Amino acid sequence: MKIKKIVASALLLCMIASLSACGEKENTTSNTTSNNISQSSTSSTNIINPEYHNNIYSDIKYESSNKNNDYEYIEYVDHVQITKYLGSQTDVTIPSKINDKPVTCIGGDVDTSALGEDPSLFGENINKVTIPDTVTTIGEYAFGNCPNLSNITIPDSVINIYYRNSWTPFKNTKWYDNQPNGIVYAGKIALDYKADNNETTKNTNITIKDDTIGIAPYAFYNQENISSITIPNSVKSIGECAFKDCKNLSNISIPDSVINIGDCAFGGTKWFENQNDGIVYAGKVAYEYKGIIDETEKLIFKNDTVGIADHSFNNALSLAEVIIPNNVEYIGDYAFYNSEIKSLSIGNNVKIIGDHAFAGCYLANVTIPDKVITIGKSAFSDCAFTNITIPNNVEIIESSAFNGCIKLRTINIGNSVISIGEDAFRGCENLKEVKLGNNIKYIGPQAFFNCSKIENIVLPDSITYIGDSAFEYLYSDYEIGTIPTQGKASSLIQ
Template sequence: MKTTKKFTAIILSALMAASVFSAVTVSAKTLDGEVTAVSEDLKNDDYMYIILDDGTVEIKTYMGDASEVIIPNTIDGKKVTSIGDEAFYENKNLEKITIPDSVTNIGNAAFSGTAWYENQPDGMVFLGKVLYAYKGIMYGNTNIVIPDGTVSISKNAFCGYLGLTKVTIPSSLKKIGEYAFGSCSSLRDITFSNGLTDIGDKAFYDCYGLTDITLPESVTNIGNNAFEGCSRLKNIVIPDNVIIIGDAAFCNCENLSEITIPNNITNIGKEAFLGTAWYNNQSDGMVFAGKVLYGYKGVMPENTSIEIPFGTISIGNSAFCDCSNLTNVTIPNSVKYIGKRAFRNCTNIDNILIPDSVTAIGDSAFVYCTSIDNVVIPNSVTTIGENIFGHCTSLKNITIPDSITDISYGTFSDCTNLENIAIPDGVTNIGEYAFYGCENLKNINIPNGVKSIKESTFNGCKSLINITIPEKVTNIGDYAFTDCKSLVSLVIPNSVKKIGYRAFENCSALETITIPNSVTSILESAFDGCKNLTIMGYKNSVAENYAKENEINFIELIKKIITGDADENEIVDINDVTYLQRHIAGNKNTDELPLIDESNKDVFESVDLNKDGKLDVQDVTLLQQLIADNKE
């Protein structure tokens, strides 16, 4: 008898909102041309899974042994769109797998070694509407016609099949996965149909039998290294709807001499056309592809000043990367996007004026621009990438507009001269290492919408005198305030549940920290090196236990008695309802004492809501009503 197990899970992580640009619409996904994870690994029953930045779910690992698995269309209202690399690898009991139409991506070797895969006949293998793989031996001069109804070709599906010479793609196909036809060196003829939107990374890598390609008008994204090494390719017309050409997309296509670039493109990646005849024929200086400033070619003279011509809509990835002789650049009011690493390591630029036409700035755009001392980001900018001003050691002043809601990973890391910064009230996320090593930063405000102080966010902020943690913060991450040597006093709000590993290590001036009962976990070495510290907290709390175990001075706080606060954590919420129900049912503490000390008159009266001298289900009902009234 076969066992059937349906994939069910509750997703516990919030989703990142998609960024939308004006004029040319560019989403958070299309800045990179790929979808990435925005959650840590989550577990439910036999599954590990993640949330992707487009708000959908990827199954990472199946840990069960069922012979039949059925994956639903949605999990907690979010589409399941992807099955990760080796997700079901070597699950030898798996005989049947059913996937929904929402799944458009299946990773490398996701079902290799399963009974299901071993039982498939040679040839094209399908899962739902996804062409998962080609199985078995492929003989020379093979012509593949992909059947209508197929929506995507998975990663590595035909990779390395030297016998493949011709492929016909139907209009139903939307996506060609990473390395799908990589190293198919005999492939000479590929017929695309209108409907294809996404050509994945290395999709046709080293297909040096290709000489001519006509891409359909529906294509919007050409991935990193998509046609790299197609050395016989002579010409390419990029369709008008393409927004992104990825890094090294046509690199080393040495015979590619004719490239037609539409005006819609906002992002051309690093070395996208390096090693092509087209690039080799360009004159030294600024090189343009359509309206994108693709890069600077040749040796840049000392003390160079660049004026980018009006009409340019984008500065490409790595366009001026490592141009240490560049001292001044004028960006026109037509530019909408400044690409990744666009001015990386331009060590002699001392000022940058970003026009109000710019809506997005890519990762590491100004990293290691060590002479920049002042930056104003205009209100038009809605997205700033990771590490954008990292290691800008002369940066003293930065203006962040109200349009920014997310300060990403490492945004200002090692900005050693930054003293003050005003973070807009609308910011809801401050990423890991955002202010790491800002040793002269004295004051900073954390907006009320921020829910987590992440790993090493303020690590090494040696001059930080005080900081207020907002009431919505639930977690203080590992190393969050390590080496904040000027911090004297801190109050942890009642919302915080966890203080991470070495979170306040070497905060040598820290004298007092108030830790509420809401904190249920303080990890190892959280306060190592805080030699003069006194922890203020409540009796029998995690804070008191941590202080005793680590020989830290402890001062007991007097608990506030709040009506309905059954668990005495100074917050009245649904947890108090559960706590009261458990007490009435006779549950005990770990020391075998009742959950609620009914001999304490003040505590007892705070939960005896009907004032009848006993705790029962009527008090539970009144507590539920109290919480509901407080929410209104």
């Protein structure tokens, strides 16, 4: 689901260590907010840190559309995304599981072309909805244009709320219309800011309430009256364009708890204008480079840096050297995209490498640290290294992660990997040796498409699904050859 993120990519690791429905539960105290939004306690296990990333679950799907009596949905390798309500009830309790997989997303990047100019996924009649604590993401349009919807139960497990253009998931609902002026909260997310149209002062001081865990992109967009904002220590994530074009915003209190900051979060503010050239920090996050990066530049971050923001150093043309210190745990989406880095050192505590983080960098050498949990979509596409080892903490290799790495010759995939996404190694035309881990369940469509020099692949018994053309053009004669396999896996090749 690649859409504008309202709640930035934070908070993955509260559940990512388990890609299923989280096993044992750690109870927290339930809070109830005003304005008919209730919050239930969150459930999590194997908590490393309650932060990071845009998705707890994989983007690897089995089917693009399914139906039961009440819902249309997309079934992924480890979760379900509800894309439309088909029932007629006005009081709806969303199920926690479909097909024995946790429902983690409502709405999202779905086809709304058949729904008209003002799409509604839940219809006009719904007036109450209860969301289960398996849900981590509320996607665009989810409850928009439900004019009678006045009562929503949002669990603390919701850490991502998506946004497209002017569409929040709650646009044109009675719930949103009834919110007073000021910050609008959806669960523990600062969703939006409602201002009085007659407000003329340019000296508004904003304090976000304690226990807020994320700030939506565009939440305060173009609010010229705001001059200062205080962010509590509970906030882990500041979303894309969250304060963009708040022209009079000069004073921002950013706590050390913030791990991830979205693209252009502070663009067009006095705060950013007042920063010196060089690496600009927002709290302990390397937010952006101000000025022009020389091709001989050696980027050395502060030792206490904990995150590198989305889009922070992309299109830098050429960097002599990038040294990412050991305290960094999150490298954001597109962080170094298309920057042609000559030398890269990734600190050994990095856990998340975001989508397209190093795509187009033509890296000749890279070592993925052992603590990495997620390698994002197209994270290393078109790089120039010759071998790669996927460490044992990685469970998902997302789509196109190493697509087009034409010099890659050997890959060694750790035993924790359960899924290899679509096009993951597509076009690695010099790849000869592939060692797969023993627990892989899913190999996506065209995962090894046109890897014409591979000599053999041993497919373990654990595999339950192999997508279309996953091994097409595996050999130089452009036919699928005889692949040494174990047990049932050979029969799954399409």
